[in-house]
Amino acid sequence: MGELLLIVLAAALVNNFVLVQFLGVCPALGASRRLEGAIGMALSTALVLTTASGLSFLVERFLLQRFELQYLKLLAFVVVIGLSLQLWELLIRRFSPLLSRLLGLYLPLIASNCALLGVALLNSAASRSFVAALFYAAGAALGFGLALALLAGLRDRMRHSDVPLPFRGAAIVFVTAGILSLAFVGFAGFARL
């Protein structure tokens, strides 16, 4: 149990996907314009990410390894992620109009989140067990949500800043995200992880 908790903390803070590993930066910067949007994106990503990692593990163990098709890993994972995405989109649209309205915009956007593929590949590289892989995905989603929330808050505050003309828009957001990355370096080396 303790080790699983550490996996979650490592994925969320020490190796935060957006700020430390620089995966999934595009949706992070895209969805952090407002805090509500950030929360929506974080929730949808969490759902798809956990399912996708679980399914990727199963596909790798019971399909690729069984038939010695490991060279198809990348392809298989991409397909699995696409499938999970479609699955959740269908489920949400069918069973919860409320959720569909809240999260509906973000689900298709998650397709461009390379953190999904990153989590699946990293789980495979580290040969994690099924449960550990799920917890890693949960941690990654948590970290993604944290980065989104922090960025959304900062961008909200920046509306009152007096940014020089050349830096307005994307540039200053990248600078801010960069400073945030610097701050997250402080989590490096948490020895127990």
Next chain:
Amino acid sequence: MTTRFDVAPAPHAPALVGVPLVMRRVLYALAPAAITYTWFFGWGLLINFAIAAVCALLAEGGVLRLRGRRTRVALNDGSALVTAALLSFALPPLVPAWIPALGSVVAIVVAKQLFGGLGKNLFNPAMVGYVFLLVSFPVEMTQWIPPRMGDIDYMHLTFLGQLEYSFLGRLPNAIDIDTLTRATPLDIVKEGLRTAHSFAQLRGGSLFGDFGGRGWEWVANVIAVGGLYLLFTGTIRWQIPVALLVGLLVPATAFYVLDSDHYAAPGFHLFSGASMLGAFFIATDPVSAAASDRGRLIYGACIGLLTYAIRTWGGYPDGLAFAVLLMNAAVPLIDRYTRPRIYGQR
């Protein structure tokens, strides 16, 4: 061409407090600490401050010129000097000249001017400069020296020797820089606890005094006195310093009481590293801190907790700079959820 009479609303009395006065008070509060620091650790601090101050003022003036703004007010308000002062307290005394120069330029240009100047920065500029340097130049940023105490066998550089090293990179008698640097008390404790020494054992070392490291605890005490001066003149409010120190002391005491061999004493944490400097000078930067009183308590407490966590379990010996930056990022969220209630509304 139109003329416009700017008529200010009543009361037509000069403001009692303004930015220049606040900045001057902060510099006065830091002055005794600077003298103590120089007494124990040599001229490095003052040289670094001089370099950092000049570069900060030039950088600020430069950016304002590029933006077509007037520089006189901004350069005279002393905020660049305060940033330079805090940065030079954070740096090791024995660093090449380009370190404080680069650090203060990054602090002023990236962390302050890029967001719009004084009052608009999201992150504490001095801490951004320091963390940038620490992450990019880990070797130079860990060149610490021991204090000047009778029983410590160490040859301090003269003023000219420091200048020579700082600007030309030359050391007297061609000594290597490695022979001049020593670990700080925080370094020793961190490494020692990691290699299964007990804290009591480490505390008996020659670099340790009553609470923290020798020399360092004196500096921390004088900084605390300066901080109290700021409190009593109303320049800073009590919420952040008290919350930060409580946030640091509570886990420190708890873990120390549970296992006094493997965790550092609370007193050690209080008087080592940047705890006092952070509590009274760094975290209290009003622009990057939380806005409401309740928010300030949460902000300060979390910085204290994060600092303790990074010091005890993280990879860096002193986590205050990272803790401050992380909490600066969380301030908009803190402010959102600790909005003061408007009188009459539920």
